[in-house]
Amino acid sequence: MRNVNFLALIGRMVLAFLRHAGRLSIFTVTAVSHCFRPPFFLRNVGRQMIEIGYYSLPVVGLTAIFSGMVLALQSHTGFARFSAEGAVATVVVLSMTRELGPVLAGLMVAGRIGASMAAEIGTMRVTEQIDALTTLETNPYKYLVAPRLWAATLMLPVLVLVADIIGVFGGYLVGTYKLGFNAGSYIRRTLDYLEVMDVASGLVKAAVFGFLIALIGCYNGYMSRGGAQGVGQATRNAVVGASILILTSNYIITELFFSR
Amino acid sequence: MTTDAMTASDSDPKIRIRGVEKSFGPKRVLDGVDLDVGKGESVVIIGGSGTGKSVLLKCVLGLLHPDTGSIRIDGEETAGASGKERDRLLHKFGMLFQSAALFDSLPVWENVAFRLIHGDKMPRKDAREIAVEKLRAVGLKADVADLFPAELSGGMQKRVGLARAIAAEPEIIFFDEPTTGLDPIMADVINDLIVACREDLGATTLSITHDMASARKIADRIAMIYHGKIIWVGDAEAVDASGNDFVDQFVNGRAEGPIQMELRG
Numbered sequence: 053m054r055n056v057n058f059l060a061l062i063g064r065m066v067l068a069f070l071r072h073a074g075r076l077s078i079f080t081v082t083a084v085s086h087c088f089r090p091p092f093f094l095r096n097v098g099r100q101m102i103e104i105g106y107y108s109l110p111v112v113g114l115t116a117i118f119s120g121m122v123l124a125l126q127s128h129t130g131f132a133r134f135s136a137e138g139a140v141a142t143v144v145v146l147s148m149t150r151e152l153g154p155v156l157a158g159l160m161v162a163g164r165i166g167a168s169m170a171a172e173i174g175t176m177r178v179t180e181q182i183d184a185l186t187t188l189e190t191n192p193y194k195y196l197v198a199p200r201l202w203a204a205t206l207m208l209p210v211l212v213l214v215a216d217i218i219g220v221f222g223g224y225l226v227g228t229y230k231l232g233f234n235a236g237s238y239i240r241r242t243l244d245y246l247e248v249m250d251v252a253s254g255l256v257k258a259a260v261f262g263f264l265i266a267l268i269g270c271y272n273g274y275m276s277r278g279g280a281q282g283v284g285q286a287t288r289n290a291v292v293g294a295s296i297l298i299l300t301s302n303y304i305i306t307e308l309f310f311s312r
Numbered sequence: 313m314t315t316d317a318m319t320a321s322d323s324d325p326k327i328r329i330r331g332v333e334k335s336f337g338p339k340r341v342l343d344g345v346d347l348d349v350g351k352g353e354s355v356v357i358i359g360g361s362g363t364g365k366s367v368l369l370k371c372v373l374g375l376l377h378p379d380t381g382s383i384r385i386d387g388e389e390t391a392g393a394s395g396k397e398r399d400r401l402l403h404k405f406g407m408l409f410q411s412a413a414l415f416d417s418l419p420v421w422e423n424v425a426f427r428l429i430h431g432d433k434m435p436r437k438d439a440r441e442i443a444v445e446k447l448r449a450v451g452l453k454a455d456v457a458d459l460f461p462a463e464l465s466g467g468m469q470k471r472v473g474l475a476r477a478i479a480a481e482p483e484i485i486f487f488d489e490p491t492t493g494l495d496p497i498m499a500d501v502i503n504d505l506i507v508a509c510r511e512d513l514g515a516t517t518l519s520i521t522h523d524m525a526s527a528r529k530i531a532d533r534i535a536m537i538y539h540g541k542i543i544w545v546g547d548a549e550a551v552d553a554s555g556n557d558f559v560d561q562f563v564n565g566r567a568e569g570p571i572q573m574e575l576r577g
């Protein structure tokens with residue numbers, strides 16, 4: 053009997069997973085198709101771009117500068133063990149552009165923007181504002197979801213580019229003021245081994261992360277049910293879901309770009 | 313039960329609902345609803361909480377899809393309509409939501425003008441003028457236009473919701489519990505506004521409420537829903553002499569009677 057119960061539990065979990073996967077797939081296809089069909093709510097796109105791009109700058113900038121600084125410090129003390137301190141500048145710039153810039157910015161934005169999208173759309177759902185949109189002849193996918201997908205996909209690469217620069221600058225500060233590198237040679241070593249592909253791959257990652265953050269945030273908000281608790285649950289699922297998807301897709305994209 | 317009263321006087325009703333059923337999981341919320349609403353008529357559906365009133369409205373609007381049954385608007389089948397067809401049908405509707413459901417990210421005037429700006433592609437300046445005019449029609453001053461919904465009282469939110477529902481001058485207006493949560497005086501003000509709006513626009517209205525004072529004031533005909541079925545329909549004046557024990561109990565608000573309050577809806 054206990055075995056049967058156990059199997060039933062597994063079965064329920066599988067079914068619940070499939071149900072969510074199915075719903076998310078349908079939501080994704082519907083949302084993306086509305087991204088390319090008029091009418092476009094440009095005012096909403098603009099508002100979201102400012103929210104995502106401009107207002108996330110402080111938090112992403114702070115994350116980036118301290119990551120760059122700690123990276124320089126760690127690689128210096130680590131590399132000193134086999135007398136490779138000279139590689140600090142290169143390690144900082146490659147780590148920032150390829151990995152830390154996009155992933156850290158992605159995770160910070162998932163917490164900041166993904167959560168607020170889920171909470172806002174979730175509240176609109178439970179207070180019937182989404183139904184009201186429909187009765188006013190406005191498709192909620194076009195009005196709410198598509199602008200957020202566009203804005204996040206377009207703005208995350210910009211944010212990551214800024215994060216890359218600030219991160220490298222953080223490494224430079226520690227390198228020159230604390231570790232005693234010559235400023236000119238630090239900058240030269242930063243640029244010497246940097247290839248376009250390093251930065252470009254990071255920006256592609258950023259665009260994918262932006263899309264995923266907005267998608268998961270909107271999805272969880274859109275599907276939320278049952279008042280304050282439902283909205284709270286949607287917000288949590290949005291952050292956790294987006295973070296996991298960011299880390300998973302990060303590996304996949306890295307594999308696509310660099311494993312030859 | 314007065315089946316003969318279910319058919320409206322008009323031979324081609326504005327809204328014709330037949331055999332609509334809707335279940336959520338094992339719970340059957342609508343169990344074969346039949347109802348006609350004639351052109352220009354005001355029908356009020358009364359019934360306790362959780363009897364399926366809101367679900368019925370949402371089915372007619374297409375926000376929910378009925379499991380079976382037919383809903384015709386102007387003789388046109390809407391159950392199962394989608395895409396462009398549905399958009400065209402929605403053009404005929406205006407709705408006042410129970411919680412007003414104002415967009416809290418937009419100022420009051422943009423809420424009222426929402427459909428004009430986004431649906432009818434009216435320039436924002438013109439839409440604003442109409443919005444202010446509609447706000448005046450529901451008794452709000454022009455300076456309310458630039459406030460945000462969160463800055464308004466419940467009664468004012470309802471008024472703005474009403475102004476939004478009538479802004480595009482729809483043919484059919486739905487009122488979902490228009491007086492719930494308001495004090496008796498404000499409730500009566502809203503009732504008067506509903507009657508006035510209906511007379512001005514000549515619109516067909518379908519309302520749901522459990523407020524009998526409101527029902528008496530705005531209804532031409534009253535229908536009572538119980539356990540997902542319409543159990544009585546009649547003229548508003550006839551509601552006190554319905555001869556139906558369920559209706560009597562509800563109208564007089566008695567705890568004892570054939571309707572037993574379910575503790576778990």
